[in-house]
Amino acid sequence: MRMARCYRSPGTVAIARPATSCLRSSPVLASRGVPGKPRFMEKWVRSLRGVVLDLDGTVYDDGDLIDGAGDATAAVRAVGLGLKFATNTSRHPCGTLIERLRRQDVYAAPDDVFTAPRAAAAWLLDSGMTRISLHVSPMTVEESTRFAIDEQQPEAVMAGDLGDDWTVERLNRVFPHVMGGAQLLEIQKNRYWKHGDTLCLDAGPFVAAIEYATATTVVVAGKPSAEFFGAAAAPLTSSPPNSSSSVTICKRTCAGPSPWEPERLS
Structure with a gap:
């Protein structure tokens, strides 16, 4: 069964739920008449500053x-x-995702959506790399226009x-780029994804083949990188130094513990 996991950060508790129950059992919704666990939830919501939601499988499914x-x-938002x-999607640019949300009456400002391609670009800039060999969907090439495409001696x-x-x-x-010293940067490390009723291989297995063949370690910009969720949550965590408030992160997974079983995160 497809599940949505709710991570609380900082902290060590994760609660796994079916795809929409992270939202339906939310403390935010308990006051709006949606079934939940009010005593637990009211205390929980008072400690929060914000929520980070995955999109595919959490907000929408197959569009x-x-x-x-x-x-x-x-x-x-109301509370x-x-x-x-x-x-994690690397097939659609950020603007397309925002328009998709707006068409479905879900409000999203331009800076409300954080994508794995943008995280990858930020990692390159932070690392001082400007020459890359690019292997992404044509629709997301626009996310990498700040870099020079170099198929001779790329840095990444x-x-x-x-x-x-x-x-x-x-x-x-x-393969020869990585063997020659270029950093292998993976936008996301998904093993597979669901298209309609069919499971399809994602980028993860292909990049793993390069990683294995070259005996190198890939840098993952998107999920499951903790830095990815940290960067997405960063704008929500600008609280006073002595504040204990936190951010909850809800994402999709393909399996998980029972709905109320806590899971300790490393």
């Missing part, structure tokens, strides 16, 4: 808004909590979801 997600996001969206190889364009020929183009 369609999940039942209750629109009301839930509105309720989060004064900050709300950000974080997604940026790889994302390419669908059927992940071929042996492409792997053999990436």
Whole structure:
């Protein structure tokens, strides 16, 4: 069963729930008549400054808004909590995702959506790298326009979801770059994703092949990198130095513990 995990950061407790129950059982919604666990939730919500939501499988599924997600996001904002969206998708640029949310009556400002391609670009800038070999969907090339495309001596190889364009020929183009010292930068490390009723390989297995062949360690910009969620939550955590407030992160996973079983995070 597809689950949505809720991570509380800082802290060590994670609660796994079915895809929409992170929202339906939310303390934010308990006051709006949505079934929840009010005593636990009221105390929980008082400690929060904001919520970070994954998109695919949490807010919408295969492009369609999940039942209750629109009301839930509105309720989060209504009680004064900050709300950000974080997604691993490397097939669509940020602007397209914002328009998709708005078409489904989910409000999102331009800086409310944090994507893995943007996290990858930020990592390159922080590392002082400007020359890259780029392997991403044509629709997300615009996220990397600050960098020079160099297929001779790139400083880094940026790889994302390419669908059927992940071929042996492409792997053999990436391989010598990494063997030559280029940093392998993976936008996200998803193993697979669901398209309609079909499970499809994502970028993870292909980049893992390069990682194995070159005996190198890939840098992951998106999920499951903790830095990715930290960067997405950063705008929500600007609280006074002595504040103990935290941010909750809800994301999709494919399996998890029972709905009320706490899980300790490392």
